[in-house]
Structures are given as structure tokens and as C-alpha cells.
Amino acid sequence: MRKQVIAGNWKMNKVLNEAEQFVQAAKNEVPGEEQVESVVCAPFPFLHSLIKETEGTPLKVGAQNMHFEESGAFTGEVSPVMLKDLGVSYVVLGHSERRELFGETDEDVNKKVHAAFKHDLTPIVCVGETLEQRENNETMNHVEAQVKKALEGLSDEQVQQVIIAYEPIWAIGTGKTSSAEDANEVCSHIRNVVKEFSSETAAEAVRIQYGGSVKPANVDELLGQSDIDGALVGGASLEADSFLKLVEAGKHE
């Protein structure tokens, strides 16, 4: 049985004081790690403080991006070595906003996934189609290509540890959610892709989240699907109350 992982992606929101207040309110209220994995992926300037604040609690801290190089002349970038040194556990890679707004390619995402494993960070790899691709029935092919490119060169054991977040781009921040059945169909396809690409063991182990306007009102139905193992949540993860409802739902599935 795969453990659900509920990750909040705060994106470029909050100031330090607000971030600290959030984790103070949530860190001892989230269920134990054996029931559900609870993660907040915060902006870089908050990571150090939030990791100190959450030490010894089930609430884990993730980053929203990183460079694939360990160090060097990459002005403005943050390396996996820096994240690991701070105590970061998870890193969101290849979010559609990174791909669309900052030109990240599948090759970049693949290099970042390898760098994450090298530094013992759990990658949350985002894939998903545009509205146009969905309307042209290209969803499955597009998502399949993204998954294969992101996982290229990983060992079977590494694939088992990856978290894949399926986020239809048209559902992000729009209030439009994929129906639970449609989301599950794509997640199930992703699991089959992993099976062909890697192994049945990897396909059984890999966690596949859904993301795109997940909120307390729809999370139960989404997490109740056979191939959805958690959620990557933007807007509804910004308030502790709402985030706690989401992780509570993960516990029940």
C-alpha cells in the first residue's frame, strides 16, 4: 500500500513571519509520518528557518526548484548541495510554471532529478498537458513523453522513490479541477508507463500525485482513486487550516 504524500507548493507567496506562523500552527497537528507524508514547499529564503522550526515534527520542508550543478558561476541559482545542507527533504522539479515562464526543458528536469538523487533529496516531478493538448487528445502521449524524459537513466530503485505530480496546466489556479476519474485515468497511464520503462515493482511503488485546484472540498474524491497517491496543492495550501484538512484526508485513504 502506497503512503499518500500531501505537498503544499506555496509558490512566490508569504513573507518570513507568515511562513513561520503557518508551520507553528501546523507542525504538531499533522498526522504522524507513518500515516501520511506532509510537506510544505516554501520559497528559498524561508527554508532555513522553517527547517529549524519543524525539527522533530512530522511536517517536512521542501524547495520549489534547484539548479542541477553543485556550485559555480550560476548567478541567482540554488544548488542541491545547499538544499541538502539546510536539511531540505523534497524538491519540486519541472513545475509547469518553471517550464512555461523560465524555459525549463525536459533535459533540465532530467538533470535535476539525477542531482536530487545524488544529494538524497526526494524529487517531486511535475508533468501535465495544456488545454490545447487536452482538446487535441494529446494528453496521454504528452505526459508519457515527459515522464520518460524525466526518469531517463535512473535505476529501478530510484524510480521507486520518485514522486510524480500530474498537474493538468488548465486546472492550475483556475478553480477547474479534472474530474477524479479523468485524473485517475492519466495517473494510471503514468503508472503503466513506469512499468514499461522500469519494472512492475517500480510501478507499484512510485507515488503519483494529482495537482490543480485541489481543495478540502474535492480532496477526498481525488485521493479515493486507485492511482492517485497524494496531492500537490498551491492555493489551498497557503492557510494552515486548509492544509491540515488536506493532510487529514490523506491519512484516511
Ligand SMILES: O=C[C@H](O)COP(=O)(O)O
Ligand atoms: O503546484 C501546485 C499546482 O500548481 C496547483 O496549484 P493550485 O492548487 O493553486 O491550482
